[in-house]
Amino acid sequence: MGKSMVATSLAVEFARQNKTILVDADAECPNDHLLLSIKRKKHATCYQPIPKWDFKKCTKCGKCASVCKQNAIVFTKGKYPAFVKDVCIGCKACIVACPTGAITETKKEIGKIYTGKNYNVNLVSSELKLGELASGEVVAEVRKYSDKINKKVKVVTATVKGDNHDIGKNILGSLLLSSGFEIIDLGMDVDEKVIVDKVKETGATIVALSSLLTMTVESIKTVHEALIAEGIRDTVKLVVGGAPLNMELAKKLGADDFADDAVDGVKHIKKLAGL
Ligand code: B12
Ligand code: SF4
Numbered sequence: 354m355g356k357s358m359v360a361t362s363l364a365v366e367f368a369r370q371n372k373t374i375l376v377d378a379d380a381e382c383p384n385d386h387l388l389l390s391i392k393r394k395k396h397a398t399c400y401q402p403i404p405k406w407d408f409k410k411c412t413k414c415g416k417c418a419s420v421c422k423q424n425a426i427v428f429t430k431g432k433y434p435a436f437v438k439d440v441c442i443g444c445k446a447c448i449v450a451c452p453t454g455a456i457t458e459t460k461k462e463i464g465k466i467y468t469g470k471n472y473n474v475n476l477v478s479s480e481l482k483l484g485e486l487a488s489g490e491v492v493a494e495v496r497k498y499s500d501k502i503n504k505k506v507k508v509v510t511a512t513v514k515g516d517n518h519d520i521g522k523n524i525l526g527s528l529l530l531s532s533g534f535e536i537i538d539l540g541m542d543v544d545e546k547v548i549v550d551k552v553k554e555t556g557a558t559i560v561a562l563s564s565l566l567t568m569t570v571e572s573i574k575t576v577h578e579a580l581i582a583e584g585i586r587d588t589v590k591l592v593v594g595g596a597p598l599n600m601e602l603a604k605k606l607g608a609d610d611f612a613d614d615a616v617d618g619v620k621h622i623k624k625l626a627g628l
């Protein structure tokens with residue numbers, strides 16, 4: 354109970370500042386959801402591989418028992434091997450060792466994953482079935498779910514070709530960073546090819562361009578067209594800012610969105626990212 358009190362208090366404190374994931378991986382009876390009044394729903398059932406015998410193919414050679422480090426297979430000369438399911442950890446060594454193909458793979462349920470949310474805390478709790486020894490599959494499922502929640506939206510930021518102003522872009526980048534985005538900053542006076550290549554390399558879904566000079570706003574259109582030429586225009590949202598721009602001009606140049614200042618820019622980008 355002491356551990357749960359500390360974990361839930363920390364999670365609530367962190368959640369005041371940022372998105373927080375609390376993993377309650379207590380075997381058999383996780384209880385953090387009770388302390389946080391979180392109504393959980395079942396997310397997944399976890400299975401572990403176990404062996405299954407076809408005795409018609411078994412020659413009673415005993416090899417399977419000899420390779421089982423868990424002593425989950427009991428072999429008596431002249432008899433078929435006996436399987437003690439509860440101590441099997443699913444290593445599959447017996448399946449590999451059997452010379453006749455008498456052992457194949459099946460699965461048994463070893464636990465469940467529940468998820469829920471409250472106080473801006475994303476809770477993942479995993480319940481291992483009573484007496485189960487191997488928690489690997491449960492841990493893997495918890496990690497998969499946490500990674501999914503934790504995934505940051507990637508934003509490529511740059512000042513367009515021919516333009517050496519970067520103060521506004523940098524302010525936007527800092528605000529996006531503190532809002533939980535991953536920033537890939539390409540600097541200023543950036544060629545469209547560099548932007549397109551970076552989007553392809555990182556899988557970024559937002560491109561945020563700054564243009565402070567009237568004579569360089571056309572570079573936005575060049576980036577838009579380069580993204581089309583590479584067949585990735587539909588995979589990104591293009592948002593722009595800078596004093597010579599407005600929403601009408603931004604759209605004319607192929608952008609999806611425009612914001613007057615960096616604070617508004619973050620709001621627009623959150624919306625574009627579906628957050
Ligand atoms: C500082 C500055 C410079 C610095 C830049 C230093 C740097 N590292 O950035 C230096 C001295 C290098 C410079 C050079 C030049 N400059 Co200058 N510069 C300025 C100045 C004074 C301030 C710009 C600034 O940083 N503002 C502060 C930031 C925070 O504001 P911001 O950039 O507007 O960004 C905000 C929003 O626009 C928005 N935003 C910006 N980008 C983005 C992107 C997205 C996606 C979003 C959502 C929002 C967003 O959020 C920001 C914060 O709220 C402006 C005048 C002015 N008062 O704006 C002239 C100004 C931009 N420069 C100008 C000019 C002409 C030049 C030069 C051509 C001068 C020359 N003849 O050499 C050169 C250009 C060189 C080049 N190739 O780029 C003109 C541009 C005129 C025009 N419309 O084309 C201006 C307007 C001055 C003027 N009135 O004549 N400049
Ligand atoms: S899977 Fe591994 S632990 Fe299970 S019975 Fe076979 S050898 Fe033993």
Ligand code: SF4
Pocket residue numbers: 406410411412413414415416417418434450451452453454455456
């Ligand atoms: S290794 Fe295969 S053939 Fe030999 S006893 Fe085990 S199941 Fe039977």
